Amino acid sequence: MKLTDLRVNHVEEPLGFQLKPVSFSWMVTEPGTAKKQKAVRIRVFENKEIIFDSGYDEKADNRDYPAELSLKPKTRYTWSVEVMADNGETAEAESWFETGKMEEPWTGKWITPELDPAIQPILRKKFTVDGASEASRLYICGLGVYEAYLNGEKIGSEYLAPGYHSYDFHLQVQTYDVTGLLKEGENTLEVWLGDGWFRGRFGFGEGFRNIYGDKIYLIAELYHGKELAAATDSTWESHPSPIVKSSIYDGETYDARLEAELETGWKGVREEIPKDCGSLAVKDLPKEQQIAEEQPLLNDRYSLSVVKKESFCPIEVIRTPKNETILDFGQNLTGWVEFDSALAEGEEIILSAAEILQDGCFYRENYRSAVAEYHFISDGKKRHVRPHFTFYGFRYMKVEYVDKSGKPTEKPEGSVDNFTAHHLRSDFDQTGYIETGVKKVNQLFQNALWGQKDNFLDVPTDCPQRDERLGWTGDAQIFSETACYNMYVPAFYRKYLWDMRAEQSIIGGSVPHVVPRLKRELIEGHGSCAWADVAVVLPWNVYVHYGDKTLLEECYPGMKAWVNCMREKEEALGGAHLIKDGFHFADWLALDNPKPGPFGATDNLYIASAYYYWCAKHVSLAAGVLGKTAEETEYAKLAEAVLQAVREKYFDENGLCNCGTQTGSALAIMFGLNPSTETRQAEGDLLAKRIAENNGHLSTGFVGTPMLCPALTETGHDKIAMDLLLNEEYPGWLYCVNMGATTVWERWNSVKPDGHMNPEGMNSLNHYSYGSIEAWMYKKVCGLTATEPGFKKVVIEPHTDPRLGSVSCEVETAAGVYKTGWKYEENGKVSFCAEIPFDAEAEIRLPGQEPKIVGAGSYNMEFTPERR
Structure with missing residues (x-):
């Protein structure tokens, strides 16, 4: 038995990360004959002195073990976890975490160069260190983006620090271990700075400049052991860098000839605090909308390294x-x-x-x-x-x-x-893998996976290439379930959700179209259905996948604030528990609207009201998880009232959605809007009919597409769902594969059959939204669905199809690694295999067999597939 993946707040060996609150997690691998966890002991040490000891806790949860710790700034702690198994075997492992500056006052001052403001500068300080080598740290934040060098060597392996976040609420500090770079005697600390997102051109079209500031800024402190060796102040120097210009959208120009000029001509700097940054305090807002009593200008990082x-x-x-x-x-x-x-x-x-x-x-x-x-x-x-x-x-x-x-x-x-x-x-890694017997489906899986890799650069963006690259909340919401299967993303999402709550705090709990919110023209908008609902959908999906109550509680105020915002608006318009107005992207880029343009044919207010119900219901569920009994009841009642209102307005006398679209039916099925099991099945039959009437093709957009195949499978139309997956014509997932795509496109036909781009525009070839089909592949084709958050308990119920031939799946969940697979054999039967991790439980459901509940171990079975 081994213990691996020791993490604090979902980060391995975090250095200078935000550590309020603290939650430990780990994984048991190679359990041997051990099946169940008996007890766990967590200890935390400061200089070998125990500051926390859980004792042997039989209720310890490897997915989320919160600990009340009184932490000091700039301090390294070690922690150990010991696991006792049901067979008497034990395993122990140790890791560490280190705090950053926390709320400690800064000696370093904000400085800006005395140069032309348009210049991309270098700021430097020469200083002397006496004595032997000691543990040394650099605490730093540069605006817009920076790279730091000590004695000519780049510090750290990350790029584009401090990343892209809501700078008007907080500025993130990075902590670097510079022990090996510092030397006795004279040292030189240089920081190269560029415009980045902070003041460079950003936004639609020509975009905007100076969104968060119109100057370059730096603050830093370098410690040799406990001694302050260097800190930013008016004694630093500045010089134009060889980076003549840099831009997120336009690229960079580097003139190496200018390096020779760095020998002379250094100018001064002046002490100046960045204007307006971190100034949006939230202390005067209603408590449920607060992200902190008062957020300091500088705080330890949330962002993972790029x-x-x-x-x-x-x-x-x-x-x-x-x-x-x-x-x-x-x-x-x-x-x-x-x-x-x-x-x-x-x-x-x-x-x-x-x-x-x-x-x-x-x-x-x-x-x-x-x-x-x-x-x-x-x-x-x-x-x-x-x-x-x-x-x-x-x-x-x-x-x-x-x-x-x-x-x-x-x-x-x-x-x-x-x-x-x-x-x-x-900096996060892949956790989910699917391979089928069809090469084009395998390429589709890779395309969607790469769409996620490419768009998860500090912010979950819509696209990484054109003059946009914004944290569109609709894309993030739609893809979040797939994202959690594919990659280990709780820490990545924690930062995005922090910024989201910050932005909510100044717009009455509503949620921006993009996070961070640029507060300019269209992209300053907020409150669109399926976009704003990310405030509930995303943290709930993260909870389902990682089982972290600590993170759920951190996100809960933002979840509740969005539902309260909807409730206040609908009550102000006369009640009835329906969304009655507002701009909504809704089923964006659907193909079912006879009118030209990007909007789908499904009633926007139906979609908005359906999401209102879903969000209220899941705020109630979250409140129940967190022990907030009164709020659990309150939001459950609200959800039921909204559901009844939706049924009265948008469903006919037969209990079927009256919107007349594929998306309308798929949404009804997946959100449980039909009044009975029978009407839900009838809705599925109607959905299948609408697909048949559309020549077997989908017509859905951003809302309907993630729900389409799941809705068909849920109502017994497995073959039609697989037909859609395997369709190689436009519109369909394999159309772009046949066109040579290696990522997922923004439109179903961003590239026409003749190889030319769609003349309608909006043709990013790296938009991950339609890659959300992968969640259905994991859950239904491979059959792996969590029935307890964090995958401690799952149902494995594969939906096979001879056209795929075979499927193998591996997912590293919060509970451990699950493997499932099936293959059509020559005798007409299907062989099935599954592997269940330590301390987990699975209910295996195969055609023609009684469900079987199993614990940790490997299983091989055979069954006769259902006729299609």
Whole structure:
């Protein structure tokens, strides 16, 4: 028996993360003959002194073990977990966590360079350290984005720090271990700064500048042991950096010749606090909307590090009909390209990003105004080259060379080599895997997985390439269940949900269209159905997958605030417990509206009212989990009242949804809106009929698509659900696979059969929303569904289909690793296998057999599939 994945607040060995509250989790692997947990002991040490001891707790939960700890700033703690099993075996493991500055006052001052505000600067301080090497830490926040260097070496492995968050509510501090970089004697700390999201161009179209501030800022403290060795103040120096310009959308220009100028010409800095940042206090709001009594300007980080996760070499170098040189990396990805340069002084290389070629040539019109280029001007020295303060969404990179006179030229012989694409995202890993007997379905799985990888760079964005890259709440809501199966994302979502609650706190509990909210034009809007409902759907899905009550309680005020917001609005309009007005994206990009435009045909207010019911119901469930009995009852009553109102207005005398669309029926089935089991089944039959009438094709958009196959399966229409999955025509999931996609598209037909982009626009080729089909694949095709949050108890009920041939699935859940699989054999039967982790329980349901409840272990069975 081994203990692995020791985490604090879902982060392994967190350094300087937000640690209020504290929750421990771990996993038992290789249990041998052990089946169940008997007791657990958690201990926390400060310098070998025990500050917390749970004793042997028979009720300990490996998914979430909260501990009341009185923590000190800038302090490392070790913690151990000991597990006793039912067979008498024990296992123990140890890990650590370290606090950041917490609420400790800062000695360092905010500084800004005395340079032209448009410049991307370097700020530096030379200082002396005496004595032997000791544990050393750097506490730092730079705005917009920064990289720090100590004695010429980059500090840490992360990029684009401090990330993208609601800067007007809080500024996140990063903590770095710099022990190995600090030396006795003179040291130099340099911080390179760029515009980033903070003040660079951001938003739709030409976007906006200076959204959060119009200057570059830095605050830092470096400690050698317990001694403060350096801190930002007016004695620091500033200088323009060789990064001539940088932009999230447009890319970066690096002129290496300017490095020579760093020897002289350093200017001063001045002490200045960032204007308005962190100024949106929430203490005067109703308690349920508060995110803290008063949020300080600076706080320890929530954001996971943005790091390099995977690398790709070009699979082909293409020479186009226009005589362009294009590198094909074979995968649409988020990140950048690095290379080794031996260009002569003054020679330039330009890399331009694209997702697709048109007529065999470079194409980036779907990036809209995003230039998405990288320029490197050589100083004649051999070097490794990479961007610093930008990122790209791309599969292809066009390569151009410019000579010393500024004229385009062919590649100088031996001048550039080793192009490598590096994928950047927040630092979490894959947990879910599916492989079927159909290669195109396997490619679809990879496409949806990559859509998540590419759009989870600090914020769950809609797309990573064009002039948008915003944290659209609708996309986040729709994909959240799939996201939790695919990847280990509770800490990632914790940060997003913190920002969401912060934004809610100034708009009456409503939820923005995008988080962080830019507070500009369309994207300052809020309260749209299926978008704003993320405030309840997302934390509930996170709870179901990870079983963390501590995190659920942290998110509960935002869940409740959104339902209260809806209730206040509908009561102000005369009650009746229905949503009666407002702008709603609703079933965005559905194909069933005869009118031109992106809006679906399903009644927006029906969708909004249905979500109102679902959210009220799940706030009640959350209140029950958290022991809030009075609120559990209150919201249960509200949910029932909304449900009855929805049925009266939107359902006919036969108990069927009267919206007349696939989405209307799918929503009714999955939200339980039909008044009886019989009418729910009839709704499923009606849904199947509507699909048949549409030539066997779907017509759903953002709301209906995630629910379509689940609704069919729930009402016994398994074959039709599989028909939709396997459909290779437009509209269908495999259409884009056949068109060579390696990610999921924004539209079902973003690329036309002739290979040209859809002239209607909005053609991101890296939008993960329709990849939400994967949740159904995990739950119904593979058969793995949690019946207890965190997967301590599951139902395994696979829905097989001979066209798939076989399926294998592995999911590393909060309770441990589950494996399921099935295969059609030559004798016409289906062989089935399952693996259940330690201290977990599964109810296996197979056709023609009685349900079987089993504990930890491996199981192999055979059954006769149902006729179709």
